[in-house]
Amino acid sequence: MKRLAVIGDPVGHSLSPLIHMTWIDALRLEASYESIRVPAGETAAALDDFEQQEFQGLNVTLPHKQAVLAKVTETSDAVEAIGAANTLSRLPRGGWRADNTDAPGLLTALARIGLSDFSDKTVLMLGAGGAARAGLFALDRAGAKIILLNRTVEKAEQIITECCSRAHVSGPLGTLQEHADHADLIINTTSAGHGGAHIPLPDGEGRLFYDMSYGTPAEAQLAHAKAQGWQTEDGLGMLVGQAAESFSIWFDGVRPDIEIALTACRTSL
Numbered sequence: 023m024k025r026l027a028v029i030g031d032p033v034g035h036s037l038s039p040l041i042h043m044t045w046i047d048a049l050r051l052e053a054s055y056e057s058i059r060v061p062a063g064e065t066a067a068a069l070d071d072f073e074q075q076e077f078q079g080l081n082v083t084l085p086h087k088q089a090v091l092a093k094v095t096e097t098s099d100a101v102e103a104i105g106a107a108n109t110l111s112r113l114p115r116g117g118w119r120a121d122n123t124d125a126p127g128l129l130t131a132l133a134r135i136g137l138s139d140f141s142d143k144t145v146l147m148l149g150a151g152g153a154a155r156a157g158l159f160a161l162d163r164a165g166a167k168i169i170l171l172n173r174t175v176e177k178a179e180q181i182i183t184e185c186c187s188r189a190h191v192s193g194p195l196g197t198l199q200e201h202a203d204h205a206d207l208i209i210n211t212t213s214a215g216h217g218g219a220h221i222p223l224p225d226g227e228g229r230l231f232y233d234m235s236y237g238t239p240a241e242a243q244l245a246h247a248k249a250q251g252w253q254t255e256d257g258l259g260m261l262v263g264q265a266a267e268s269f270s271i272w273f274d275g276v277r278p279d280i281e282i283a284l285t286a287c288r289t290s291l
């Protein structure tokens with residue numbers, strides 16, 4: 023019996039148990055997936071406990087994505103560049119290995135809607151928090167040209183230096199209108215629309231506006247984008263994409279069915 027869990031605080035709203043149990047049930051695997059609240063400041067002690075209780079894999083959400091790094095034995099290149107982990111796997115010799123599956127999760131979500139070659143694409147990315155770091159890492163490695171705009175422009179400059187292998191353009195969010203004409207797609211990682219406001223967009227002319235948020239917090243921004251003529255997509259595809267990567271790490275390369283998990287999530291929201 024493989025024991026898996028998502029840890030965070032708050033964690034009650036997490037869709038991860040639903041996603042992973044959908045796959046565990048569909049594939050008739052001997053495994054369980056729980057949601058466990060671990061308060062900030064208790065990360066290291068909790069990882070020791072989970073190792074003793076023979077958990078084999080953990081998803082990590084706020085506020086532990088960076089704190090786990092002080093406690094793990096091995097880290098992937100993505101974790102090093104992004105500075106945060108969302109997936110831990112118990113090592114046979116003891117201790118934990120840290121991966122970040124948010125980056126491939128975004129690429130899975132974009133491939134699902136027909137976007138897989140970024141070598142000639144310019145991506146306009148909004149925001150410079152944790153979600154943007156993973157997105158930058160993924161699209162930089164995929165060969166895209168990136169324009170990163172953020173309310174606090176210094177943070178945009180800093181994460182390009184830290185997460186990217188090549189130079190990209192950065193600027194203040196207020197320059198969105200002038201940069202939008204040059205973009206093949208926009209990826210929004212900000213929480214600017216979570217309270218019902220939205221970042222104003224120019225005419226989309228059928229181009230893609232991808233929002234990493236989903237559910238009620240994403241509604242206002244996506245409705246505005248749609249009204250401006252953008253093709254819109256919410257962040258559930260990325261959520262399920264990152265879960266599929268974690269699942270594959272824990273279950274020796276098994277690729278679970280993205281569509282059944284997406285349907286389960288949309289039904290529950």
Ligand code: ATR
Pocket residue numbers: 148149150151152153154172173174177195211212213214
């Ligand atoms: P996450 O981990 O989801 O990326 P975060 O690290 O809190 O979350 O980042 C939130 C992002 O949304 C930041 O880029 C933030 O801009 P600042 O770096 O200037 O703080 C952006 N953001 C939040 N509220 C915003 C608003 N009202 N207008 C514009 N940007 C906003």
